[in-house]
Amino acid sequence: MAETLLLAPWLPLLVGSVLVAVLRGLVQDVVFVAAPMLALVFVWMVPQAAGPGIDWLGLTLMPIASDPTARLFGTAFALAAIGGAVFALPQRSSTERAAALLYAGSAQGVVFAGDLVTLFLFWEVMAIGSAVVIFSNGASRAGLRYALMHAFGGVLFFAGIAASIGSGGTAIRPFAADSIGSVLMLAGILVNAGAPPVSAWVADAYPRASWSGAVFLSAFTTKAAVAVLIRLFPGEAALVPIGLIMAVYGMVYALLGNDIRRMLSYSIVGQVGFMVVAIGIGTPLALAAAAAHAFVHILYKGLLMMAAGTVLRATGTTRLTALGGLARSMPFATAAMILGGLALAAMPLTAGFVSKSAIMQALAEEHAAVAWFALTAISAGSMLYAGLRLPWFAMLRSSTPPPLSLATAPAMKLAMGGVGLVLLVVGVAPSLLMRIVPGIDAVAVLTPDHILFQLQLLIGSSICFVLFLGLLAPRARAIRDTDWLWRSLPQLLVNAVRAISRRGVATIPSRAEVEAKKIRDLSEAWMQRTMDAGNWRTGDIALVATALLGICLFIAAM
Incomplete structure (x- = not known):
């Protein structure tokens, strides 16, 4: 029992979080990078079985249970933490570093949890760690809104678990949304996934983090929710329309956005929508495709957030209207932004093409025509905002670039280069991804007809971009989203009550x-x-x- 617990992938990250909080200087840097590296080793060393149980208050808890899904997400989370830590080496905030490792460790705890209670405990610690990452950048209001939203989701999740324990204990098993308990549990998970009507918390919170903190935020919360959905609600039909709404929402708001990190945050919701649709389909291929796309998404979205963070650190802004002409002075960040955008748009020979191909084949095999056509169109839209609009207006267009206050640090280039290399290697050799996601090994990826179809789709998007370049140009404007319900509406109601009270008091004798x-x-x-x-x-x-x-x-x- 002790040997298995000592190999828990979350252990080095949680210990590293404590050490980073008290250490300083070079030793802190070493611990900050070594902890996620050790976690990656443990992901592949821990036995593929449920670990020993721990009796607690009449419940049997399993703090470590490994299977192929846990290993896949654990690998992705460890790689994201390694890349994020190397990228954040110029970041000297000990609070952010400690919170980031706590965040990454609790995400590992979620995917390796062997029971619902352990899962929920790590789920809540993950919310605390991510909130502190936002608070550490001085964004107290955004951090508070983020914490309240995840507290709301946690209450729903806990209520669902409490209602479901009586019927089947604490074992992690598939549920159907046919009872109050399971519906509450599903609702709590979907809050973390960024599902409507609370999708706006992602774009509200993530851009408030520091240039390095947003890299960690983009990796864990929503994808941990995807992993939990795969385990608890595979084949839940309600997830298909929810996922489609998320995909459309993310694409539309990303096309309208002016701030790079807000655009990428909206894009997170849209890409998670692809995964949620596949989980709703629920076949073995669809579930494996959802997991594979989560793995790839963590990489290319991390690369895009690194590029955006590099621009923010150097120029002090990520507003497209204030950028442009940076390709010559920031070639590395430009290349990273282009590669990440093309991977998001599923360009052939990138990893995004492999995982999206698996999702589309799963939909085709189940004759889910509406979902297939909708996601195909949204993939074309992804090319518009991520592969073309973002790098063009931020880096490539002819414009007077803003002055650079800081050069790109070597550690930042190393992190972007490493993640970009993985995206290209997986795209050129899809079998490498299929080895750790065996459920997608039957998907034909690099076939002439498949590549030609995708290229035609992307070329069509490029033509639309040229034709409608004026309409797609960024504008400095406020875009109303559902976060108005909890950011502005309460204050309006308070003001209305005060006005009514004043009028009422004036009429009292x-x-x-x-x-x-x-x-x-x-x-x-x-x-x-x-x-x-x-x-x-x-x-x-x-x-x-x-x-x-x-x-x-x-x-x-x-």
């Missing part, structure tokens, strides 16, 4: 106003004494205790 003022002053005095934890008189304490006791007895008697 003077005598009643005096009495109301006395009651208000008395209430405020009691509230102040309570908040200040002052010394209450014995009579007051006895009165309150008697009242509370009476209320309890009344409730018990009902």
Whole structure:
């Protein structure tokens, strides 16, 4: 038992988080990079079986359980953490570094959890780690909104688990959304996946992180949700329309966006939509394709966030309207942005072409014509915003570039180069990905007809880009999203209540106003004494205790 736990992939990351918080200098740098490397080793060393159980409060917990799905996501998470750590070496914030390792470690805990309770515990720690990554950049309001959204999702998830334990214990098993408990559980997972109507939290929170923190944020939360959906809700029919809505939403808002990191955040929602559709189809090929696309998405979205972070660090902005002409002064970031965008658009000979081909074949085999045509069109839209619009307006167009305050650090180039190389190698040799995702080994990827069809699709997108270049040009404007419901609507309601209260008070007769003022002053005095934890008189304490006791007895008697 002890040997298996010592090989848990989350262990070196959690220990590394503590060490990074207390160490400084070169030693901290070494720990920061070595912890995710050791986690990758443990991902492949831990036995492919459920680990020993731990009895706790009558429940059997399995903190480590490895299978092919866990190994695939664990590998992707470890690679993302390695790349993110190397990229963030110029970042000297110990708080962000510690939070990033905590975040990565808890994501590993989610995918390697062997029971629902352990899964939920790591799920909540993951929310804490990611929120601290945002807070560490001074974005307190965005971090608070992020934390509240994930607290809401966590409450739903926990309520669903609590309702489902009675029927089947804490074992991780497939569920159907046919009971209150399973529906609540599914809703809590979908909050983390960025599903509607709360998709906007992704684009609200991720761009508020630092130039390096956003790289970590793009990798774990939504993809951990995908891994949990694969385990708990394979073949859930409701996921197909939800995934399609996510894919359309992500593409449309990414096309409208002006800020690079907001565009990429919307794109995360859209690409996760592809995975959610495949999970809803639920065949072995579809589930394997969803997992493969999650693996590839972590890589190319990480590369795009690195390129965006490089631009932000050097120029102080990621607004397309303020950029342009950077290709000559930032060739490495330009190449990374182009490669990441082409991989996202499923350009042949990139890893994105391999994973999206698997998803499309899974849809074709199940005759899911509507989903197939919709995702094909959205893939063309992905080429518009990621493969063309983003690198053109940010780096390639003829424009006076903004002044560069910092050069691209060698560690940042190393991270982008490493991730880009993996994307190309997997695209040229798809069998490498198929070895760790054996469920997609029957997919024909590099065939002439398949490559020709995809090239025709991408060429059509390129023609549309040239024809509608004026319409696709970035504009400095506010784009309203569903986050208006929790960012602006509450303040509007508070203002309305205050206005109504003021009008109501103005109509109260003077005598009643005096009495109301006395009651208000008395209430405020009691509230102040309570908040200040002052010394209450014995009579007051006895009165309150008697009242509370009476209320309890009344409730018990009902």
